[in-house]
Amino acid sequence: MKTEPLNLPFPSVPAMLRDCGERFCDRDALSYKKDGQWKSLSYGQFYQRVLMAARGLGKLGVEPGEKVAILSENRAGWVIADLGILCARAVTVPIYATNTAAQVSYVLQHSGARIVFVSNRLQYEKLLAVRDQLPELETVIAFERFIGDKSLPVFHLYQLSEISHPISAAEQQQIETQMAEIGPDDLLTLIYTSGTTGVPKGVMLTHANFLIDARIGLDRLGGRNSRETFLSFLPLSHVLERTAGYYAALMSGSRIAFAESVDKVVENIVEVQPTAMVSVPRLFEKIYSRIYENVHLMSPPKRKLFHRAVEVGRQYVYRRYIEGKPTGLLGAKYRFYDRLIFAKIRQKFGGRLKFFISGGAPLDKTINEFLWIIGIPAFEGYGLTETSPAITLSSREQNRFGSVGRPLEHTEVKLAEDGELLVRGPQVMRGYYRNEKATSEAMENGWFKTGDIARIDEDGYVYIVDRKKEIIVTAGGKNIAPQPLENELKLDKYISQAYVYGDRKPYLVALITPNLERLIELGHEKNLDYFDIEELVANEKVRAVFAERIEQLNEKLPSYETIKKFVLLPRDFSVEGGELTPTLKLKRKVIYEKYRERIESLYDQNGTTANQNHQGETA
Template sequence: MKKEVAAMPYVSVPGMLRWGAGEFRDRLATTYKKDGRWQSLTYGQFYQRVLMAARGLRKLGVGPGDKVAILSENRVGWIIADLGILTARAISVPIYATNTPEQVAYVLEHSGARIVFVSTRLQYEKLMAVRERLPQLEMVIAFERFIGDRSLPVFHLYQLSEISHPISAEEQAELEAEIDRIGRDDLLTLIYTSGTTGAPKGVMLTHGNFLVDAWLGLDRLQGRDKQETFLSFLPLSHVLERTAGYYAALMSGSRIVFAESIDKVVENMVEVKPTAMVSVPRLFEKIYSRIYENVHLMSPPKRQLFHRAIEVGREYVYRRYVERRPAGLLRARYRFYDRLIFSKIRQKFGGNMRFFISGGAPLDKTINEFMWIIGIPTFEGYGLTETSPAITLNSLDQIRFGSVGRPLDLTEVKLAEDGELLVRGPQLMKGYYRNEQATAEAMKDGWLHTGDIARIDEEGYVYIVDRKKELIVTAGGKNIAPQPLENELKLDKYISQAFVYGDRKPYLVALITPNMERLIELGHQKNLDYFDVEELVANEKVRAVFAERIAQLNAKLPSYETIKKFVLLPRDFSVEGGELTPTLKLKRKVIYEKYRERIEALYDQNGQSANSKNQQGDRQ
């Protein structure tokens, strides 16, 4: 292993926290809102809270190899529970807070967890709804106070931790002796994949997997010694936030601030003024759309000024960061527009934002360029739950827009004959829990088969084309990646989300969800009478507008990639509706099954759909 990684002053995640409590004792480790007020814990205080939780778990008989689940949205209790579990040498099993009772039951049954940390009564009620399926479940530890059922007793985290009894020197020595017994190859967690297809698989990741991945990621971003304020809103149950926004943050002595909810992220940005965030593309898509909506409302001279600023900004970004040439007078022009326009946009992010990390799904190239232009570099990377997660990452020194960056140090990539990306490195999982067949299918000769089709340029930058299983093969034999088309559609001011379909079909079709604000505005502009959104999206004048927007995209595409027909839906895809994973990726099989009749009707050869006559692409 590379000398730098081998020189890490710790071999486990609890060992890393113990080291941090010594190095950064009085520095703020985490901030969260309680009873309407922001409160914080220093590294020293946070470490003591973790030791208290570990003490309580050990008294309950939790020990090496035991599975303990966490069913909660992001909050400080989540990371105290996680690190407490690990300090007791047990294995943490995170469960998405958005999971249904049946999904929760599957994870608990499969992992064999007998204790679960939950955030609220709502999560506890999910357990009670499937109680008969979970005979091994003994108790619940809650982050909020409520009374449970006798059949499944509930204790508060403070009760478990015996918060009024500080850790004694003897207790601390015993717990730290346990930390010293944790090896780099010891199992840290089971993360159950969100399951865009099939049943979730329990990915087995070690302490070394996470530590090396975080270490190498910080090295790529030159951030190992830089103190940041991370605003956390992505689910900690997902490996991206867990590594990049949690373990890597603690590794660098940074502060983790927990957003109150996903709906309050923008408000919390202004309040806490973060310097860094981890996100998925959906946030950037919404930011981009909202900014351009405001530009749309400007006077013509102001709109022209804005677009000129973007042109200058793009030229400056490419010259400085991509071509790495002196900016000369272009720097002064950029600074002029920065003071006039871009600095004001950055205030919407709190004013201190230095960078974003984007992962989980492809980020549209235009949107990524825009973030750099306004002065907030957004580093797109690529990875999987199975790789802890980062495999590749862009940075200030290594950036190619449209790519997911170069491989991290110690990480090898290559392409199979069919273009599938294969990966080998120290961040690879041990395998799938209790699923040797799936492990053997995914890992062959030390290489992980990612399931993604990619290309690698001569400089080593990796470009993800699409999921191997999601490539559309038309009846005419054309291979089409749906995600680039969907991303292009989502750039339109009237379109919120898109799903492109056409496997083994003569042409492509799409499900479109409208930007509701712009849709209602369109209804007012055209003086339309309607009872509800369903009636509005069915209006011929509205459909004609969307047909025209799609025709504009079709004009830029080869005929076999054009979208011939579409369905306009009255609501967004959502996690609650089952169409999205917790990290907001499309569940393609679920969407197809849910809207099968409407999709198949677009291929009815006996008659045209209502929108086909408005689609110029039908004649291509």
């Protein structure tokens, strides 16, 4: 580990914003779509809007260290509110827009926030639904105009900011004076964990936590002078987007364009023509699946040409980026196929996209290789909310497929006796808010316990095996990581999501959700009569196809890792359905409880299978 000083670029995030407002005054900072048109705020305008929000919060009596919440989807108002809170020397408490009213109530009660920013009436109504549980809630500030209830008055952000009254020189000096009092070790935010492992905990992160993680990450990916256009669609409430797609973007003077919604991401990519994006693997899985579905529809000669191009691309990527050797004739072949095929694929993503940053869950090795082959590499990182988030990160110069990269500078990692990854570094949280017991359990002699099982190779590359608490231990004593199996299943064109189960059982089973587009095509191909999707997934011919696809995967696995039986569900896992976190990770406990009867029905009373053939069921 390097021992040089941390060399923070700024003492605080507000100091960084002030610098941006001066240095990049006329450069676009934020872009958003309104009334069908893309609009932008320059860094100078953005800074003034933040100062106005800070002025308004000051008039509401916000004190240094006070907690102020944001309950909103990604939009310009989110970051104006966040930075306004920070410039008022307060602490931002983000809440996922997908949270239920009960979850919102818990965060507000635990954090003690009396002021909440909301995006629209839908989010406001969550507050109304739990109004009697929130006696300390005083003020709601909305990004959209609507009439609130008398029991909970609502004001518009423009009213708070007094938008028609520009910041005077005296007001600006007063706010900037209080901004200068913010230090690197001051608390910046409380981010409540998604609760996949129990009751949500408020992670305390400082200005230094974010600033050092953003700076080192930028340096690894090309430096702070790299001016990019980020398309933002992951929740800003999540630490990955907060650091990599927001604070790091501001640090480099880049432009942040907010996608209209997750469903509009593909459309917005073409419109915005981003150069960089932060995402979780689910987006890449869909991209990979869609491209190969189109390849399947090609004529045999074109299909053969595509596969030849991919094979040449794979050889080129390994030769250049993994082995670091001259490419020679192979490079010429790759450039030929790049002009002929890969450049056309990149045009589907706006034509300017240079790289993805992937985090939140393991990215399948095959998909990552493919992204590098087509010329849009995914730099995979690893971390947690508690580590701001990045602990490791790959780059063009440091990459091994299947790995999450090497540790960031100033960061130490090691393995505990049971293989759990431990980390020590400047990005590690201060602790859990009002929860000393959980804080002490998470730390061991200055090392943070990640809860993930990992291995570290001789070159320092880290490979995540699985969550420590999610490792399946079969009745036969075999330890099996479910995520690699689930990722393999999701590569199949007919499968959208997969959940593998088998803890203390004699064999593994799976819940499978179908790719609905491919499922309907399958129904047409086989001339099946059906009333709805539930009837279609119950059809014996459909189940036989899925059984065959799973058997093809089983042929590559040791017997104890094979999927013996499965349930085919009529709908996908979703955030709204409760099976996924806001960053699209499986809520394993929730899924098991929700489908307990169907899962347990795949085992007989003695926990053994009547035969070793696939026995598909439908939900």
